Amino acid sequence: MSASYILGLDVGTTSVKAVLLETESRRVAARQDLATTSDIADLNGIKAKEQDTVQILDTLNRCMGLLPRDKLQHVCRIGVSGQMHGVLFWNAERGGHWSRGNFSHLITWQDGRCSNSFLSSLPKPDSHLAVATGFGCATIFWYMKHRPEFLKDFTVAGTIQDYIVSMLCGLDRCLMTPQNAASWGFYNTTTSRWNVDILNGMGFPLHLLPQCVPSGELAGHTRSDWHGIPAGTPVGAALGDFQCAVYSCLSAKTDAVLNISTSAQLTFAMPADFKPPNSPQPDSSVAFFPYFGSLYLAVAAALNGGNALATFVEMLTGWMDELGVELQDQSIYEKMISCALKQESSNLVVRPTILGERHDPFTLGQVTNISASNFSLGHVTRALCRGILENLVSMMPAERLREAGVNRIVGSGSALARNEVLRQEVERAFAQPVIYGQNAESAVGVALVFCDRCKSTKGAASMVQGLV
Incomplete structure (x- = not known):
């Protein structure tokens, strides 16, 4: 019987990493790591930190192309992690395929456009986590005030890793785990809910808020063959790169x-x-x-x-x-x-x-x-x-x-x-x-999460039983 593999992808601030984890041994059978070189210069002096989404996706595809195709054909699950806090906008109504250019630049966690005075003008979140510049919800608030016409072009928002999962599965919405939602701000991790009432009171475009699913759950299945990985392969909802690095x-x-x-x-x-x-x-x-x-x-x-x-x-x-x-x-x-x-x-x-x-x-x-x-x-x-x-x-x-x-x-x-x-x-x-x-790295960690998930019938909580 052929070996099976978990594909772990990590879309970091400076590079894309991909690993193939053999499911039985939990060992890395192949890996690739390529720099994205996707940074865009500060825009109009607003301390913006943006990255070219096309360049990131091209790097992802080049990384995948360097992995052994004979092993990719035996991938049984895909896990994706990536840089937290940031936000990417896309338009699902224009067709759910990432080659059509229906997305914005990635505004990263390093973005500095939200000044302290601007942040202080935002409502206090119902959360234990404060909101800072570079957080997804704060960035959306900034666009609401300074460039409201920009938001009209998009129907969905999420992190870069959420976008990749959405495209792999052909989703018309964004499914987000609490790990990434908490990094956006205005999300209560105790109730597992967005601060809808607070945001709605400020006129926030609620349709841009992702739908949250538990960390470790599936988002869907690949809608078509991808670099030799068969259509119908399960894809996990995207996780935070930090949590995955820790998990590894x-x-x-x-x-x-x-x-x-x-x-x-x-x-x-x-x-x-x-x-x-x-x-x-x-x-x-x-x-x-x-x-x-x-x-x-x-x-x-x-x-x-x-x-x-x-x-x-x-x-x-x-x-x-x-x-x-x-x-x-x-x-x-x-x-x-x-x-x-x-x-x-x-x-x-x-x-x-x-x-x-x-x-x-x-x-x-x-x-x-x-x-x-x-x-x-x-x-x-x-x-x-x-x-x-x-x-x-x-x-x-x-x-x-x-x-x-x-x-x-x-x-x-x-x-x-x-x-x-x-x-x-x-x-x-x-x-x-x-x-x-x-293997203390996010790509390995996200692969291990879904490898353990495959072997467990007790849910995501069982994956950390050694820490309880």
């Missing part, structure tokens, strides 16, 4: 997961009887994200992670261009890390919060304690890596981890994987031992 490596309730990719997160699972607060805690550096079943994750979600390093590389590249020196970003990055590895410590202090933080949006980056002897490339890179960790630890202090019974840190994420200096600073930042989990 969180195996015990005494573990905390540290993920550093574009941004950075430190998280652990709350007890099964935990209930989130009744109202938003906008000044708290720790939020509670819905996981699977009725479980929640306590999360310190920093906006500044690998992107702070990327910004430093861009700065160096810009300086070199001005000096008439050509050097590729990757080469600069490798030289930075090499210099920092030779510089084992530094008294230079870098606070890399150049993007602010959701609980402290006005904070800025700082470089202090500068001397003539500690401003080399090695010193700065070492201090920058240490600063990323210090910022995260300030959001989730050591005593909070101890109180939660955390006795091990599981490291994951692309920035950690490629940066030995960052790993060294992780091990210095925590009293607990640090391990680096295999």
